[in-house]
Amino acid sequence: MNSRLLLLEILLFVVVLSSVCTTSHATKVFNVLDYGAVANNKTDNTKAFLKTWIGACQWRGRSRVLIPPGSYYLGSVIFRGSCDGPIEFVIKGVLRAPDDPDLFFIDHWISFQNINNLRIYGGGTLDGQGASAWPYNNCGTGSCNPLPVSLRLDFINDSEISNINSINSKNFHFNVFSCYRLRFSHVTISAPADSPNTDGIHIGGSGEIAIDTADIATGDDCVSIGSGNQGINISNVYCGPGHGISVGSMGRSATDEEGVSGVAVVNCTFRRTLNGVQIKTWPDSKAAGGFASDFVYDNIVMENVENPIFINQHYCPSNLCDPKGSSKIQISNITFRNIHGTCTTRDAVKLVCSKISPCHDIALENINLIGPGGFASSSCYNVRGRSRGRQKPPSCLH
Numbered sequence: 001m002n003s004r005l006l007l008l009e010i011l012l013f014v015v016v017l018s019s020v021c022t023t024s025h026a027t028k029v030f031n032v033l034d035y036g037a038v039a040n041n042k043t044d045n046t047k048a049f050l051k052t053w054i055g056a057c058q059w060r061g062r063s064r065v066l067i068p069p070g071s072y073y074l075g076s077v078i079f080r081g082s083c084d085g086p087i088e089f090v091i092k093g094v095l096r097a098p099d100d101p102d103l104f105f106i107d108h109w110i111s112f113q114n115i116n117n118l119r120i121y122g123g124g125t126l127d128g129q130g131a132s133a134w135p136y137n138n139c140g141t142g143s144c145n146p147l148p149v150s151l152r153l154d155f156i157n158d159s160e161i162s163n164i165n166s167i168n169s170k171n172f173h174f175n176v177f178s179c180y181r182l183r184f185s186h187v188t189i190s191a192p193a194d195s196p197n198t199d200g201i202h203i204g205g206s207g208e209i210a211i212d213t214a215d216i217a218t219g220d221d222c223v224s225i226g227s228g229n230q231g232i233n234i235s236n237v238y239c240g241p242g243h244g245i246s247v248g249s250m251g252r253s254a255t256d257e258e259g260v261s262g263v264a265v266v267n268c269t270f271r272r273t274l275n276g277v278q279i280k281t282w283p284d285s286k287a288a289g290g291f292a293s294d295f296v297y298d299n300i301v302m303e304n305v306e307n308p309i310f311i312n313q314h315y316c317p318s319n320l321c322d323p324k325g326s327s328k329i330q331i332s333n334i335t336f337r338n339i340h341g342t343c344t345t346r347d348a349v350k351l352v353c354s355k356i357s358p359c360h361d362i363a364l365e366n367i368n369l370i371g372p373g374g375f376a377s378s379s380c381y382n383v384r385g386r387s388r389g390r391q392k393p394p395s396c397l398h
């Protein structure tokens, strides 16, 4: 009798437990206002946001951090995983970074680390308050003060950033490091054309990253792809003003470098940018091992771009290198296809490769670029490849 009752009780307990688990399939919302956040541009919300994050991250099920409309002052903060379930970070308001120089010299404003299944969205804005910090940028001298990147994503897998705006970052807007299967979509990025080092999205040491539908106007590269990346898809990106979509710069560090492979840039438009599609390496690489291979650039529109198609193995800003050196980075299997529009110089196509490791399997297919007065040219140094279809300017590859 007693044991039967016990059995019944255990059964009941299991039923109740499983119903608790079922309800946890619904997303549990953690509103920053319930944790003391105040949307008045003044109150430092760092602690309130962190407390909210910890509550959501430790929730055993789907959770959501909610930042309602309003303007929130936020100091530098790290949102760490791992979390106990999939987590959303919904920004409906505007987050404002500090503009006090005493708080500048740190590498991040907002950082997410070590998380799987993270979704950041909501239509809100990250305001980096960059104008107060740009005068402190001294990267031209070779030793950079670490100004904060607006949003750092480190060790994030299977995640998504969508419908987020970033304005006036102090340094890069977004920095992706060691992330896999991460997707950006409907992201808007803006900073003045002359703001220093304000790259839109920088990707390093990562794989299977997609950027689709983004509007990027900034002072440096719209997207920059550093070493150690594999499988980067960029589509429907509008870039301008800015320095274009770049792979590199590679070959500067003294330690061996990982290569970049499998980059696709399709259906993109560049307007009034310094470069269009670019691969850049330093001329005097000290270490071996770097490469850039298996890239496709397809269906690209150039409007008044200075250097629309540019492989530059003599990249040497501010004369910080030996310009007579020769890059060891090997560039191969790069296709430029269906690229048309206008350029502001006559150098429509510049393929400047390394003497000691010439580029090979470079293809130009259906190029139609018109320079000032209707003139343009293409130039090749140390390149092997082929051209096919329409070639305007006449191809320097045979």
Ligand SMILES: *[C@@H]1O[C@H](CO)[C@@H](O)[C@H](O)[C@H]1NC(C)=O
Residues within 6 Å of the ligand: 039, 040, 041, 071
């Ligand atoms: C916060 O600052 C912005 C920009 O200066 C301003 O437009 C907004 O009205 C301010 N909001 C509050 C609640 O003070």
Ligand SMILES: *[C@@H]1O[C@H](CO)[C@@H](O)[C@H](O)[C@H]1NC(C)=O
Residues within 6 Å of the ligand: 114, 116, 156, 157, 180
């Ligand atoms: C993220 O994905 C990469 C590549 O698939 C894997 O090596 C790494 O262990 C993953 N990290 C986590 C925290 O799951």
Ligand SMILES: *[C@@H]1O[C@H](CO)[C@@H](O)[C@H](O)[C@H]1NC(C)=O
Residues within 6 Å of the ligand: 181, 208, 209, 210, 231, 232, 233, 264
């Ligand atoms: C990139 O595009 C290729 C070809 O369409 C596709 O196979 C691959 O899954 C895409 N990768 C990402 C991360 O979207």
Ligand SMILES: *[C@@H]1O[C@H](CO)[C@@H](O)[C@H](O)[C@H]1NC(C)=O
Residues within 6 Å of the ligand: 235, 236, 266, 267, 299
């Ligand atoms: C690029 O545009 C073409 C033509 O509009 C379309 O068929 C293709 O799906 C697009 N690709 C991507 C990745 O957006």
Ligand SMILES: *[C@@H]1O[C@H](CO)[C@@H](O)[C@H](O)[C@H]1NC(C)=O
Residues within 6 Å of the ligand: 262, 263, 293, 294, 295, 296, 333
């Ligand atoms: C060249 O790169 C393309 C695009 O990534 C890839 O599909 C193709 O297999 C590569 N070709 C060779 C010979 O590796």
